[in-house]
Amino acid sequence: MKTQSELVVKKFGGTSVGSIERIENVAERIMQDFQNGQKPIVVASAMSGETNRLVRLAADINPQYRGLAYDMLLASGEQVSIALLSMALEKRGLKAKPLLAYQLGIRTDSIFSQAKITSVDSDKLTDLVSKDIIPIVAGFQGVNPDGSITTLGRGGSDTTAVALAAALGCEQVEIYTDVPKVFTADPRLIPKAREISRLSFEEMMEMASLGSKVLHFRCVELAAKFNVKIHVRSTFETREGTWVVAEDEKMENPVVSAVTHDASTAIVKLFPVPFGPSFLALLFDSLANKGVIVDIITQSYNEEGQRLAFSVNESDLYMVDEVLKSLSIDAKIVVLRDMAKLSVVGVGMANHPGVAARFFNVLSQKEVPIHLVTTSDIKISAVIDRKNLDKAAQSLHTEFELDKE
């Protein structure tokens, strides 16, 4: 794979192309980059609101249905935005070509709504670029071996952009969004949140899986795999955003880089459950088959029997209920709603002992009970009552010196 540094893959999210006015703004920006000698390859999401409109249409017919037809339906949103963006560029005298996944050979497996990209033909893109035609690529979509449209799941357009950059041998990809940088915490929750200028892939992956909505896990994972730097920046400002890079490129490593949260958590407790792993395998297999992502799992055993607790997204509770009913489990089931998962993330944690102690101390001082805990080399997460989220997050943000000076 040859490095083609003049090629820049630019991805514009749903809010960036959310209206005709904003599409014109994006076209203006691309034109300036093109005139400055860049060779842009553009990836666009559906206009904001459009995917939700399509989801509602589908739900009116069958709220449970997922599969080939659903993916074809959702993929139409990107088709509209890339066509309009191409028209806006052509109006400015540039040559642009809107391209769908089947035209570019963005091949995936056949897991509808969660498809993974298996390969991308980059020849067509380089050919267009060599003729000064700006490729405008539909994000979020691929084609399976049968030639049917697949979609890549939430944040799929980011993944498309990184996959194209990797296939083209680009060093970086620009992800344009509605925030100027990645923050140390959600600024709506913590007004003192600071902007982060550099993050490691590992930190960003943890943040994504812990509730930060700026980038999605799979996109960062793919960028790490192919060492494509991600430049997250605002569509509405020109200043530099946040760089997500390999750890060795990151100069300073604060102990904790960010506080993240996920406010839509619920806990399911079962007692007593059959002893041994076969029951757990059956339960979590059944949940996975229904698309329920189980996050933290704990079990404990004493003379009274085995206890099991796990956290899920609150919106998946009805599916959990269905699965538990289908397994006819003879156990007391307790569901705790209105929970939140609060986490601190930082590659510096690996070399700084005592972070966990500081974490628990803060929550204890603020009298915040902890329901579940999980840790890794670079993060600590606790599930707490949602009503305590604000004060707990603010205290951790201060404790780990993330507040604005």
Next chain:
Amino acid sequence: MKTQSELVVKKFGGTSVGSIERIENVAERIMQDFQNGQKPIVVASAMSGETNRLVRLAADINPQYRGLAYDMLLASGEQVSIALLSMALEKRGLKAKPLLAYQLGIRTDSIFSQAKITSVDSDKLTDLVSKDIIPIVAGFQGVNPDGSITTLGRGGSDTTAVALAAALGCEQVEIYTDVPKVFTADPRLIPKAREISRLSFEEMMEMASLGSKVLHFRCVELAAKFNVKIHVRSTFETREGTWVVAEDEKMENPVVSAVTHDASTAIVKLFPVPFGPSFLALLFDSLANKGVIVDIITQSYNEEGQRLAFSVNESDLYMVDEVLKSLSIDAKIVVLRDMAKLSVVGVGMANHPGVAARFFNVLSQKEVPIHLVTTSDIKISAVIDRKNLDKAAQSLHTEFELDKE
């Protein structure tokens, strides 16, 4: 081409799939046909209103733009409706597969927005049908040799349906619409209009080009070429509709089968214009290049000079104006707006002399001035003032014995 009489291509128009409720209704109808042993192949248009929404989005960026991006944009409408219809069928326990033009190899030339189908792979369709999977095909779209989406122009989904039927060797195609039959005249204009049970391809083609909106010219032309009978019927009723068939299958040939009209006509008159055909060639070439369809053309010559008059669709007047300006013609230009073209059509006319005389007599008795006239073997058309359209149409409808008894 083997005749596969069990296969039935069914095309549902925009109003037939215009809401979730109507899509469910169509699914119900297809299910019944399937359960009765039919092997349906379904073609669907975009939900009514959707194409207009997309056209407005495009117009907000560039009202003049036509081309690749525009066709990709418009084609998204059918993608939505076929996905939803497939979901509605699967909900009913049937197997259905939504299919886009690129998946079926519906190949066209590269004339965007007016593409002509060059070939269709029917193997994939017969393969699906043999597995009891109902193909749900996006109408209106094709792919050009480059693999880009093209669209077939107004009424394109009808053309898709006929092309599939021809490729599959079907004897007939069902066109489901919002009227139960083709009428002897527009019932909104002439309350006494009768339903027609059988029409020849030639009559239907004339009617289509003279303003009847039920079927489009190209669809009927293609059906005539491959001798595919068209059954026009209502989505909301089960009774038989109108059959459009080869002339030799038509039992009764009334002198006049229908009165049609086009209420959006305008006339352009030029005097004096340069003598000879070179000026006319230049003028009509320039108009064609701008996409202006010139309908009736007359010219006359006397000692004062050469006079030219032609009729166009009123909405094309601004393009005509542009072309005339660009040619810097040194002639007086008179534009007559608010005109209407009124026609009588019937294969019986070829064998019944005197139809033209009856036509002109009626208009003369009703004191309706005629601005332009054109005739063929099976039709007579006159451009008249729009304000006279109602009484003229009613009188002709009565004169040629088309009124309900």
